[in-house]
Amino acid sequence: MLTFDRNLLDKYNVAGPRYTSYPPATFFHNEYGNEDYKESVIVSNQEKPENVSVYIHIPFCPQLCTFCGCTTYTGMGRNVIESYIDTLIKEIDLVSKDVSNDRKLTQVHWGGGTPNAISAKLIRKVTDAIKRNFTFAESYEMAMECSPAYLDYKMVDELKDMGFNRISLGVQDFKQEVLAAINRKEPRVPVKEMIAYLRKAGFSGINLDLVYGLPFQTRESFNETVAQALEANPDRLVTFSYAHVPSVMTRQKELEQYGLPGADEKIAMLEDAYNMAVDKGYVPIGMDHFAKPNDEFAVALKEKKLHRNFQGYCTRETTGQVYGFGTSSISQLFTAYSQNEKTIKEYMERVEKDGRAVVRGYKLNQNEQIVRQIINEVMCNYFVDFKQVATEFNVSVSEVYKAVDFQLEKIQSFINDDLLELNNDELTVKGQGRFVIRNIAMAFDPALKSGKGQYSKTV
Template identity: 80%
Template sequence: MKLQFDRNLLEKYNIAGPRYTSYPPATFFHEEYGNENYKESVILSNDETPENVSVYVHIPFCPQLCTFCGCTTYTGMGQSTIEKYIDVLIKEIELVSKDVSKDRKLTQVHWGGGTPNAISAKLIRKVTDTIKANFNFADEYEMAMECSPAYLDFDMVDELRDMGFNRISLGVQDFKKEVLTAINRRPAKVPVGEMIAYLKKVGFSGINIDLVYGLPFQTQESFRETVAEALAANPDRLVTFSYAHIPQVISRQRMLEQYGLPTPDEKITMLEDAYNMAVEAGYVAIGMDHFAKPDDEFAIALEQKKLHRNFQGYCTRETTGQVYGFGTSSISQLFNAYSQNEKTIKKYMERVEADGRAVVRGYRLNQKEQIVRQVINELMCNYYADFRQIAADFSVETDEVYASVEFAEEKVQSFIDDGLLTIENDAFTVIGQGRYVIRNIAMAFDPALKQGKGQYSKTV
């Protein structure tokens, strides 16, 4: 059945709001939380859930800066600076890992940036060897890297596989030269279809292509061609991100305004087409903008209502753990707290060299916020939140879950009236086109919104 969005519905709910990659959102992090707080949080995390360990490594270097990107990145750094950064990163890993119990299993390593695959394989191996020496790897683990196809060749793939990497995310964004030029991005070094075939041949799985819609020079027809080319490459997963234009926060995005950007209605049409093309090709829709093959672990986890997410994206409960972030700007996501490192390379390296840690801000969650986080995560990932089960998870009464989210029926009545949400036996189920306004639905369960912290992009 083809998806056709109700434009009036989407327009009604297209307001500014959090993306809920964390709860509370990063706009709530504060500078009173520092190095010692993080050390305490790490020690506490050893007795909290999930027991598994996830590691995030941030490599902030890019050969050139993409004008649409909001990540903490640097270009033009010399090799000596890059090598020094890696040495400092290793020092941070060695120190922080001392407080992580060796009884816990590491099940996930994720490299982001920046452009991690643009640094040498030798430096990647140094960091990987350090992680292996300081954490207890599970027999089944995921080691993934976000890669720019512009700097990925078969030799680098062989090197990564030899180090133990088993998943790669290809940040294609668009195949059209005009679009790539506008966002200051190079085309793939090896044709994407050939690269994916090779990745599968040497043992990578969960391979995904990332696309972005809402960029300059994209039209409905051009984006259909891009999606068709991505599907023809046969990835395990396809992601179609909506470009969030917030030049008041990310100043380099202003450069895109000289070209003009697709209208909100044009963006909705692009998402509509991507959904229909992916589903017609046999993929299962995951969340708002992800698609996976039916036998992929994401599709299976969604079917079992066990899909999860963190700052790095969707994951399964079996794979994910509490996230320990390393490198400049990286965020740790523990059960009891969030912690973020210094955003500039200079400050990050100075502080790690002096103190072993470089926490610039963070946030400690109380139980009420932990309950709200689980409610929002369940709705965002599985379109379903069972308040009785969540109460059992926290050993509290169901009424306390309602109280934690400050539930009031009038907050969700419009979603019920519009056929987007049902309530039965203390379970909330997102239905119909509700998944495409899921952030709005999540906002109805977020008591912190009234504090009005932060600037957000539109939800749709």
Template identity: 80%
Template sequence: MKLEFDRNLLEKYNIAGPRYTSYPPATFFHEAYGNENYKESVILSNDEKPENVSVYVHIPFCPQLCTFCGCTTYTGMGHNVIEKYVETLIKEIKLVSKDVSKERKLTQVHWGGGTPNAISADLIRKVTDTIKANFNFADDYEMAMECSPAYLDFKMVDQLRDMGFNRISLGIQDFKKEVLEAINRKPAKVPVNEMVTYLRKVGFKGINLDLVYGLPYQTKESFKASVALALEAKPDRLVTFSYAHVPSVMTRQKALEKHGLPGADEKITMLEDAYNMAVEAGYVPIGMDHFSKPDDEFAIALEEKKLHRNFQGYCTRETTGQVYGFGTSSISQLFNAYSQNEKTIKAYMERVEADGRAVVRGYRLSQNEQIVRQVINELMCNYYADFKQIAADFSVELDEVYKAVEYDVLKVQSFIDDDLLQIENDIFTVHGQGRFVIRNIAMAFDPALKKGKGQYSKTV
């Protein structure tokens, strides 16, 4: 059934707010948290849930910089610098992993960037071999890489598969040449449908395609064409990200303004079209902007209310673990704390060389903040938060959960009035078009929001 978006409703809630990839958001991290705090947090994490281990590897290098990107990236670096960075990365992995209990199973490895697939296969293998030697891999582990299709060919796919990679995400962004040129991005080296077919043939699962709407030269018609081409490739998952234009934070984005950017109403139309096209093609809507095939683990996890989310994206409770991040700017997401590494390559390499860690800032969570995090995660991922279950999870009384989120019915009354949120027996259920303003709904349960730290993108 085709969904028609309520424009007035979406415009009503189209305000700036956190994306809630973490709680509290990264804007709350502070420099009083350093290397020793992180070591202590890692040791504590061994006795906390989830027991599983997830590893994030950040490769900051790109052959060319995309002007829309908000990631920590570098271009123009020679082979010697890249090789030295990998050596430093290996040193950090070896040291930090000593404090991670070998009784715990590593269930996920995620490579992000930057452009991880743009460095040599030999260097990638050195890092993966180090991870395998220092962590206890589960039999059904996932090892994924975010890849630019501009630098991915069949030979690289074979090499990655031989190393143990079994999942890939392709950053298509758009199929229109004019859009790619405006954001300084090259088109795919191998046609996307051929690449997806080959990935599946050699054993990759959870194949993901990323698109971005709100970029220069995109129109309703052109974005529909890009979505159609992506669906034609039959990926396991499709993502339609809303471009967050924050040039005050990422100065490179300022360059896009000379081309012009789609307005809010155009972006809503693009989201609406993508949603309807994906659903018509048989995909299940996941979270704010993801779609997966009905037999994909994301769709199954959503049905069972077991979907989860971290800085790397959506995941399932069965496979996700506490995240240990390696590399420049990488963020570790532990049950008790967040920790972020130095953002510049120079500072990162110097500090790891000196003492094995390069923590520049972090945040230790109180129990109340852990409770708020779970409430927001449940709403963002599963459109459902059972306060009684959350109280049981933390071994606290029900009213402690309400106190932690500083609950006030006035904060959610507009969502109830607009038929976006239902409350019954201490269960909060998001329905209808509430999924498209889920960030706004989450904000109503966020006591830290009133502190007003940082700048955020619009929620729609």
């Protein structure tokens, strides 16, 4: 049984990026626009990975969860939702013209918002547009983030018929008191029964997401939630730490009336969840993900081929360069990031007028690409071979060290605490180093000194 070293966690519990991208989205700027994105998409056809990933953002929610940090809207009528879908398809039709048909689409991810709360008819319209504009690989992943409150057996059958094969259930917590505090409805179908039905319907991947650090959660109550989640037998279990940043997401301020678990109690929740999942045979992925031993994530971690993007962990075989569609969606290409307008009105007006709605973005130079590679390897695989990175970028090892502004004193504390080892240009994260992995990644981020952005605590 693993016991977290509280002194180490306290020592390293500072604010820092989550590194779903490098540089983080706080570095994106509005000098990057529609024409830049068009150029970046064309250039991406000659870059790696060759595979194509598509992200679809559905910003609508029947009701807003007060803990959520996503760009979402509630109270929109059917006409607005249908118009948004038509605009989304126009964006897909136009942008896809610059993506080579020789490239295979290996991944489609729907996020939100609550994608499964819109009608199956509208989901099918978008899915048909994706199939019309991209060349699907023989083996692909098509996933949707779903709220159990709006998922029934009929919708499952519809999604399977459209080609979806992975579902992520945002349960968050099983306790009614917790769900009421965050303004979230209970599942329409009991989660264990839904997972059994999804498996029977032929879904090859079922994720179950929980959040710890919410109002009314205690160590004991969250243990019960984790036990219930494991009993449901998902392929992957995720235990997200709630990031309370009301200065950024004002709706989160409402939660303070109930009180929130303290740092010590949150650490205990994660510790228990970790031990319970491992005891059930799940393999730890990162700090808070768990996968069955035969799951592609567990296999990829073993082979040091795990990857990560804005949608979460992924494998190098499945993920490609990401082309995002819809409000606030982010495209992650090899040498550029691009983000769309956040409001529905501005997004729709700009797509109708120009076919694209880019509001900001960022072009990476080679040094930033090297830093991104180092941080990805640290965050995902707990291992970096600097010689291999040098080979991939056709530079010397010393140039790799220079790109990350390497200084031994930046990692000496981790080495002294037996969390990190550096030998023969190979970096290995050890022991409980995975629980301060964001801190370790920060040691290889030369852009941190610019001080851009507000970040949540790392632990």
